[in-house]
Amino acid sequence: MAKQLSGAGLRGQVAGKTALSTVGKSGSGLTYRGYDVKELADKCQFEEVAHLILKGKLPNQQELDDYKAKLRSLRGLPTALKEVLERIPKDAHPMDVLRTGCSMLGNLETEESFDQQQDATDRMLACFPSIICYWYRFTHDGVKVDVETDDDTIGAHFLHLLHGEKPRELHEQVMNVSLILYAEHEFNASTFTARVCASTLSDMHSCVTGAIGSLRGPLHGGANEAAMDMIEKFDSPEHAEKEMMGMLERKEKIMGFGHAVYSDSDPRNEIIKQWSEKLSKDVGDTVLYPVSVRCEEVMWREKKLFCNADFFHASAYNFMGIPTKLFTPIFVMSRLTGWAAHVMEQRADNRIIRPSAEYTGEELRPVPAISER
Numbered sequence: 001m002a003k004q005l006s007g008a009g010l011r012g013q014v015a016g017k018t019a020l021s022t023v024g025k026s027g028s029g030l031t032y033r034g035y036d037v038k039e040l041a042d043k044c045q046f047e048e049v050a051h052l053i054l055k056g057k058l059p060n061q062q063e064l065d066d067y068k069a070k071l072r073s074l075r076g077l078p079t080a081l082k083e084v085l086e087r088i089p090k091d092a093h094p095m096d097v098l099r100t101g102c103s104m105l106g107n108l109e110t111e112e113s114f115d116q117q118q119d120a121t122d123r124m125l126a127c128f129p130s131i132i133c134y135w136y137r138f139t140h141d142g143v144k145v146d147v148e149t150d151d152d153t154i155g156a157h158f159l160h161l162l163h164g165e166k167p168r169e170l171h172e173q174v175m176n177v178s179l180i181l182y183a184e185h186e187f188n189a190s191t192f193t194a195r196v197c198a199s200t201l202s203d204m205h206s207c208v209t210g211a212i213g214s215l216r217g218p219l220h221g222g223a224n225e226a227a228m229d230m231i232e233k234f235d236s237p238e239h240a241e242k243e244m245m246g247m248l249e250r251k252e253k254i255m256g257f258g259h260a261v262y263s264d265s266d267p268r269n270e271i272i273k274q275w276s277e278k279l280s281k282d283v284g285d286t287v288l289y290p291v292s293v294r295c296e297e298v299m300w301r302e303k304k305l306f307c308n309a310d311f312f313h314a315s316a317y318n319f320m321g322i323p324t325k326l327f328t329p330i331f332v333m334s335r336l337t338g339w340a341a342h343v344m345e346q347r348a349d350n351r352i353i354r355p356s357a358e359y360t361g362e363e364l365r366p367v368p369a370i371s372e373r
């Protein structure tokens with residue numbers, strides 16, 4: 001059954017056109033340029049999907065090899081950017097670090113004309129994992145990591161920098177799937193932010209910096225981190241059920257559940273849930289995955305609310321040893337493809353986005369003299 005889309009938050013209103021993705025078109029599906037995300041996650045590498053979203057077609061083998069080689073060559077960070085990262089405190093939120101890193105990159109490698117949009121995007125795709133891990137390892141481990149690894153994929157590059165060793169194949173595979181699942185999602189809040197910015201004919205780094213700010217909040221990308229903060233407090237499924245019932249009674253929002261568009265499921269959930277289960281067995285977990293499953297059961301039974309893409313990402317990332325505060329930056333490393341493709345689409349057929357507001361304030365009145373206020 002399709003969700004009733006109306007009311008506040010521009011819900012259900014068509015705010016523009018896109019050829020990039022469909023969300024919940026038949027209740028629960030997600031497609032990127034006409035391909036089902038489930039099939040893409042099953043058969044492709046993230047770099048193939050990035051090529052599809054950004055350049056309009058799935059690459060052939062030669063195109064994929066060339067694209068990956070290009071991305072590999074762009075992993076290094078300018079000295080001035082490293083210096084800025086070194087000055088950001090350890091207790092900063094990594095999303096703020098990434099926002100600053102993106103903005104600083106825009107100062108050092110400014111997009112001077114829209115002809116450079118693809119190159120500017122590829123540079124960010126290649127070096128966002130470097131930005132986040134360079135800062136994290138410097139501030140947490142006191143090391144200045146060499147960010148120019150020869151890893152085959154963006155997911156492996158990230159894990160390698162984070163853990164200081166090449167990742168296991170299983171972990172590289174999960175990162176690949178995760179990055180595909182997060183890559184694009186029509187007019188969600190952060191993408192809409194990027195498009196509004198693009199509509200003023202601003203530069204790519206400004207559009208992406210703004211989008212990072214929008215993704216950071218717990219009602220959007222920040223939900224994977226918030227979900228982890230919740231589930232790690234539960235030491236058994238029974239404990240989870242008791243606490244969840246209390247939260248529902250107090251009408252608290254439970255992060256990682258519900259969706260603005262999907263009505264009865266988020267197609268990304270069943271995919272990441274399977275990988276979370278596999279990782280749970282791999283690490284011999286007997287708590288976090290069963291706790292997560294119980295949360296899912298309680299929310300559906302009590303509220304008909306389902307897990308969105310974020311919920312099982314929390315346990316999956318945790319099983320791979322990724323610190324919770326880096327969860328949402330991984331979302332950025334992936335969603336950058338969708339944001340940039342939307343910026344390009346907006347630029348190709350632009351009119352400044354400028355809606356109207358219903359005025360609810362005072363009637364026209366005179367300004368009193370300061371002595372009379």
Ligand SMILES: CC(=O)SCCNC(=O)CCNC(=O)[C@H](O)C(C)(C)COP(=O)(O)OP(=O)(O)OC[C@H]1O[C@@H](n2cnc3c(N)ncnc32)[C@H](O)[C@@H]1OP(=O)(O)O
Pocket residue numbers: 218219220221223252253254255256257258259260261305308309310
């Ligand atoms: C990748 C992503 O960005 S996916 C989204 C990630 N965000 C989260 O997980 C945060 C938690 N979820 C939410 O806050 C919401 O479900 C949103 C923001 C995703 C969607 O918001 P909306 O479209 O306004 O939700 P919707 O209209 O379906 O809400 C219906 C009712 O369910 C409630 N509800 C929705 N989600 C939740 C939740 N996670 N926990 C508790 N109650 C909820 C709402 O409060 C609302 O109740 P009301 O009618 O009494 O006010």
Ligand SMILES: O=C([O-])CC(=O)C(=O)O
Pocket residue numbers: 023182184185187188189220260261308309
């Ligand atoms: O579409 C939305 O509103 C949020 C979402 O799931 C996403 O951006 O992936």
